[in-house]
Amino acid sequence: MRTRIEALAAIIDIAAPMAPEAVSLGAAHGRVLAVPIHARITQPPAAVSAMDGYAVRQCDANLGNSLRVIGEAPAGRPFTGALGLGEAVRIFTGSVVPRGADHVVIQEDTMRDGDQITVTASQPEPSNIRAAGIDFREGDLLLPAGRLLGAAELAIAAAANHAEVRAYPRPRIAVMANGDELRPPGSALAEGEIICSTPFALEALITSWGGEFVDLGIAPDDPAAIRARIQAADGVDVIIPLGGASVGDHDHMQAAFAEEGLEPVFSKVKLKPGKPTWFGKLHNTYVLGLPGNPASALVCAQLFLKPLIWQLTGRAGNDALVWRRARLTGPLEPPGSRETFLRGAAETEKDGRLTCTPAINQDSSLLRPFLTADLLIHRPANAPAAPEGSIVDCLMIR
Ligand SMILES: Nc1nc2c(c(=O)[nH]1)N[C@H]1C(S)=C(S)[C@@H](COP(=O)(O)OP(=O)(O)OC[C@H]3O[C@@H](n4cnc5c(N)ncnc54)[C@H](O)[C@@H]3O)O[C@H]1N2
Numbered sequence: 001m002r003t004r005i006e007a008l009a010a011i012i013d014i015a016a017p018m019a020p021e022a023v024s025l026g027a028a029h030g031r032v033l034a035v036p037i038h039a040r041i042t043q044p045p046a047a048v049s050a051m052d053g054y055a056v057r058q059c060d061a062n063l064g065n066s067l068r069v070i071g072e073a074p075a076g077r078p079f080t081g082a083l084g085l086g087e088a089v090r091i092f093t094g095s096v097v098p099r100g101a102d103h104v105v106i107q108e109d110t111m112r113d114g115d116q117i118t119v120t121a122s123q124p125e126p127s128n129i130r131a132a133g134i135d136f137r138e139g140d141l142l143l144p145a146g147r148l149l150g151a152a153e154l155a156i157a158a159a160a161n162h163a164e165v166r167a168y169p170r171p172r173i174a175v176m177a178n179g180d181e182l183r184p185p186g187s188a189l190a191e192g193e194i195i196c197s198t199p200f201a202l203e204a205l206i207t208s209w210g211g212e213f214v215d216l217g218i219a220p221d222d223p224a225a226i227r228a229r230i231q232a233a234d235g236v237d238v239i240i241p242l243g244g245a246s247v248g249d250h251d252h253m254q255a256a257f258a259e260e261g262l263e264p265v266f267s268k269v270k271l272k273p274g275k276p277t278w279f280g281k282l283h284n285t286y287v288l289g290l291p292g293n294p295a296s297a298l299v300c301a302q303l304f305l306k307p308l309i310w311q312l313t314g315r316a317g318n319d320a321l322v323w324r325r326a327r328l329t330g331p332l333e334p335p336g337s338r339e340t341f342l343r344g345a346a347e348t349e350k351d352g353r354l355t356c357t358p359a360i361n362q363d364s365s366l367l368r369p370f371l372t373a374d375l376l377i378h379r380p381a382n383a384p385a386a387p388e389g390s391i392v393d394c395l396m397i398r
């Protein structure tokens, strides 16, 4: 049986990045950048007004002074002349500030009469002007390769004048639930049946990690039906068979994949929860089998699927795992011979330090502890009991 570290190393060793491609910004959301983005322009390109009002010389804008309005600078049509003493230019938010001006009097601080304005409030210092380049300057590195493109990244790429980016394709990740007892949500359940829940969580995780979810539905406990679904998934990058991995008479998953030509890499991990996690390659498709127990599947998705997606999208798989140290708010029993991850809630104390509180019941069938789980408390195999106040390593999952 592999240790978790060995299993993860095997995944990282095998999983190669996909070929990057050019994508329009509109299609780039949720993808991972393959080539860094540098600013093609300076933003703002020139000093601009932050308010609607009048561009002036601040030394000229004493309370009660009158100034002559010599022109207008609407956004997009800069005033071409220069501004002298005793003069003002009507200006709007985002308009280029005319030469000679160092201050914008907001229009609420003026009274206008024809081409004259009177300053009605004191203007103690030059203000309301945004300097050229306060957001970024031409040539600045804005987004490094490996960055997941979300709202902020897309807006800045657009502002930096990039109509398209080079990004990795979203790996297509097909999830196949398995079990005669499973029914979709909304079903009337017969005796012995339960609702198939895990794929909904996996869809959300896969999407948030930069993958594209493909639903292979619920396969019955029948090798032929499982093989038909494997064949239907042709062309996806990863298949995630859920459950059917253990030693029971109806656990057919690994055998069905073997019949299809799977090259196995590992078939079990010395881990709690998650012992029946397995991995292999089927032609060009990675196959990551997750345990049927929902909590085990979701913990192992964090431990193995997230790094696999990182690898496929050009990021180091190990960087997918974000570790922090936290102080236990209560004691923990020795974990036993399998490396263990406990779902826990995090709190940040006044001094900024993190505490963790494990969920009371860590049974691997339970979903409710995930509602309050921010992290997974790490317990090395054969570790001694941990008293309250011990510092433990935690894997952040939120
Ligand atoms: N004799 C042994 N029994 C078990 C062992 C073992 O080593 N020896 N391992 C246990 C461990 S650890 C786990 S974890 C489970 C997982 O086994 P499988 O991966 O084969 O999972 P299943 O038997 O198919 O299902 C387990 C459990 O989870 C429910 N399930 C499955 N899929 C879903 C789904 N999509 N949504 C919601 N719930 C699901 C299923 O109904 C079962 O209750 O095996 C232990 N047994």
Ligand code: MOO
Pocket (backbone or CB within 6 Å): 271, 272, 273, 274, 275, 276, 291, 293, 296, 297, 364
């Ligand atoms: O390894 Mo199982 O995942 O403990 O319940």
